[in-house]
Amino acid sequence: MRIVNRISAINAKKRKPCKPLSERLACELKKNWALYLMILPVMAYFIIFAYIPMSGVVLAFKDFKVKLGIFGSPWAGLKHFRRFFGGYNFGLLLQNTIGISLYSLLAGFPIPILFALLLNYLKYGRLRKTLQMVSYAPYFISTVVICGMIAIFMDADTGIFNQIIVALGGESVDFLSNPRYFKSIYVWSGVWQGMGYSSIIYISALAGVDPSLHEAAIMDGATKMQRIWHIDLPGIKSTIVMLLIMQMGSLMNVGFEKVFLLQNDLNMKASDVINTYVYRVGLIQNNYSYSTAVGLFNSVINMTLVIAANQLSKKLTEESLW
Amino acid sequence: MSKGKTIKRKRVNSDSVFDAVNLLIMLILLVVFVWPLWFVVIASVSDPGEVWQGHVILFPRGITLDAYEEVVQYKTIWTGYLNTLLYTLLGTAINMALTVCGAYPLSRKDFPPRKILIFILMVTMYFSGGLIPTYLVVNRLGLIDTVWAMVIPNAISVFNIIITRTYFMNSIPEELREAAQLDGAGNMQYLFRVVLPLSKPILAVIGLFYAVGHWNDFYSALIYINSQQLLPLQSVLRKLLLTTQMTLQISSSMSPDEIMRKTQLAQTLKYSSIIVSTVPVLCLYPLVQKHFVKGIMIGSVKG
Numbered sequence: 001m002r003i004v005n006r007i008s009a010i011n012a013k014k015r016k017p018c019k020p021l022s023e024r025l026a027c028e029l030k031k032n033w034a035l036y037l038m039i040l041p042v043m044a045y046f047i048i049f050a051y052i053p054m055s056g057v058v059l060a061f062k063d064f065k066v067k068l069g070i071f072g073s074p075w076a077g078l079k080h081f082r083r084f085f086g087g088y089n090f091g092l093l094l095q096n097t098i099g100i101s102l103y104s105l106l107a108g109f110p111i112p113i114l115f116a117l118l119l120n121y122l123k124y125g126r127l128r129k130t131l132q133m134v135s136y137a138p139y140f141i142s143t144v145v146i147c148g149m150i151a152i153f154m155d156a157d158t159g160i161f162n163q164i165i166v167a168l169g170g171e172s173v174d175f176l177s178n179p180r181y182f183k184s185i186y187v188w189s190g191v192w193q194g195m196g197y198s199s200i201i202y203i204s205a206l207a208g209v210d211p212s213l214h215e216a217a218i219m220d221g222a223t224k225m226q227r228i229w230h231i232d233l234p235g236i237k238s239t240i241v242m243l244l245i246m247q248m249g250s251l252m253n254v255g256f257e258k259v260f261l262l263q264n265d266l267n268m269k270a271s272d273v274i275n276t277y278v279y280r281v282g283l284i285q286n287n288y289s290y291s292t293a294v295g296l297f298n299s300v301i302n303m304t305l306v307i308a309a310n311q312l313s314k315k316l317t318e319e320s321l322w
Numbered sequence: 323m324s325k326g327k328t329i330k331r332k333r334v335n336s337d338s339v340f341d342a343v344n345l346l347i348m349l350i351l352l353v354v355f356v357w358p359l360w361f362v363v364i365a366s367v368s369d370p371g372e373v374w375q376g377h378v379i380l381f382p383r384g385i386t387l388d389a390y391e392e393v394v395q396y397k398t399i400w401t402g403y404l405n406t407l408l409y410t411l412l413g414t415a416i417n418m419a420l421t422v423c424g425a426y427p428l429s430r431k432d433f434p435p436r437k438i439l440i441f442i443l444m445v446t447m448y449f450s451g452g453l454i455p456t457y458l459v460v461n462r463l464g465l466i467d468t469v470w471a472m473v474i475p476n477a478i479s480v481f482n483i484i485i486t487r488t489y490f491m492n493s494i495p496e497e498l499r500e501a502a503q504l505d506g507a508g509n510m511q512y513l514f515r516v517v518l519p520l521s522k523p524i525l526a527v528i529g530l531f532y533a534v535g536h537w538n539d540f541y542s543a544l545i546y547i548n549s550q551q552l553l554p555l556q557s558v559l560r561k562l563l564l565t566t567q568m569t570l571q572i573s574s575s576m577s578p579d580e581i582m583r584k585t586q587l588a589q590t591l592k593y594s595s596i597i598v599s600t601v602p603v604l605c606l607y608p609l610v611q612k613h614f615v616k617g618i619m620i621g622s623v624k625g
Contacts, residue, residue, distance in 0.1 A: 056455025148563025295452030
């Protein structure tokens with residue numbers, strides 16, 4: 001008993017002088033008031049523009065009437081969800097959303113890795129530098145301009161693709177108004193725009209691979225292909241897995257802007273995704289509650305995917321986002 | 323014949339094939355990256371008729387600045403340009419101030435509420451109220467159709483706060499702060515005299531990302547802006563590039579030739595407007611390129 005007492009006495013002495021909470025708080029505030037003052041507007045921002053909207057999702061369970069406000073409007077239960085799940089276009093929206101993002105993942109994920117690997121073995125330093133520079137550039141071009149360029153190059157009469165097709169004896173195709181081509185246009189223009197930027201992280205990971213491994217492999221007569229396969233790829237494996245898992249987490253999240261900008265009445269069958277639908281029913285048709293319900297469905301799935309992907313990452317690579 | 327020699331020969335053969343194929347792929351990629359941008363440049367300075375007929379492929383033909391004259395006279399673009407300039411300057415200033423305000427206290431190990439506050443921030447990365455609830459908040463605050471709608475609703479990126487904080491924590495030793503405190507420097511003095519000057523690389527990179535984000539922002543205006551006077555450059559460009567409506571006035575008194583010329587000019591106006599709107603961003607990039615890769619790497623390390 002006495003020993004325990006003594007230990008706790010020692011502990012108490014070790015800790016900061018044990019004053020009441022309020023006093024300690026005042027002391028801390030006095031010392032670090034500047035830090036609290038700084039963080040105040042930041043937190044205010046997140047409360048106003050992130051947490052209040054989050055509480056606004058109750059709208060999904062209500063029949064919103066402008067006059068009554070969000071909290072005064074009558075409850076609607078799951079009416080809006082039922083309408084969405086039972087709607088004629090639910091299947092199509094889901095199929096387009098997942099289709100576009102899977103396609104993007106399949107094309108957009110491996111290509112930057114290949115690009116980084118090949119760039120790494122390119123002998124001509126100047127060409128390598130130039131290529132890196134120009135491959136980053138499209139990333140900084142706005143989505144509007146990218147879509148404008150797509151429209152120019154895909155034009156049925158004057159676009160370069162159709163000029164080539166016609167020169168080869170084919171018939172010109174109106175790519176943008178044919179649902180068949182929408183996903184490919186979306187995905188490959190995305191690859192063009194993003195591959196340089198996405199490859200940066202792999203290029204740096206490759207620079208971290210132990211050069212003595214390469215020296216030893218060269219001594220043993222390994223070809224470059226073998227070195228890529230047995231040294232480089234294992235060396236950047238954890239980076240690859242980590243990024244793959246992060247991308248899996250955003251499977252249901254197709255960027256709004258580009259789809260919206262490339263969308264037209266004729267390609268709607270392939271281009272209508274959840275995000276554009278939320279915008280259309282919400283801000284064009286002013287169906288606030290229904291739009292919120294659809295958006296909520298999407299965010300819940302997104303969040304589940306991110307959490308699942310993160311768990312998976314923890315298990316496989318012992319790396320996680322949080 | 324020794325075995326070593328065969329292996330070596332095999333390797334030399336295999337590697338030279340690899341190198342040749344690699345070089346070929348890279349040259350093709352170079353064309354794929356450069357040509358579309360090059361084409362826009364040469365089409366913007368070529369004779370509209372030549373572009374229309376598909377004669378402009380590698381070099382400009384019938385060089386003329388008509389397209390740029392047209393752009394200069396196209397008032398809406400310049401209104402948009404000025405608006406975007408304002409949104410970018412104001413927006414980036416707000417972004418940077420708030421990001422530092424968020425990142426610095428959170429980087430301090432002796433700041434007690436740090437953990438809970440970071441958690442509060444992280445949650446918003448994974449869950450949001452969505453379009454309509456956010457819109458209603460912005461509407462309620464009376465920001466719709468004002469300059470503030472373009473800069474306030476996206477004033478902070480959690481991701482940028484986290485990478486800035488990581489940078490503060492990893493590249494500025496704790497001892498510096500202790501030394502500064504012994505010298506009697508307060509928190510603010512330490513921040514402005516020591517932390518910020520030492521963090522130029524990361525500040526340059528996130529500044530670039532924020533600025534480019536504002537310059538290219540089309541979404542905010544689509545959701546929050548109705549007034550023509552406040553439309554940013556990207557909204558104007560969308561009308562110009564992606565809608566089929568005739569951008570140049572055609573009157574019934576014009577001859578067919580004139581109408582044809584007008585149509586072609588409307589097409590080249592697209593090229594010149596792309597150049598005029600994209601060049602500022604591409605000019606900004608080399609300025610921070612030095613820090614660019616480093617900044618991205620920090621960003622990819624978790625916070």
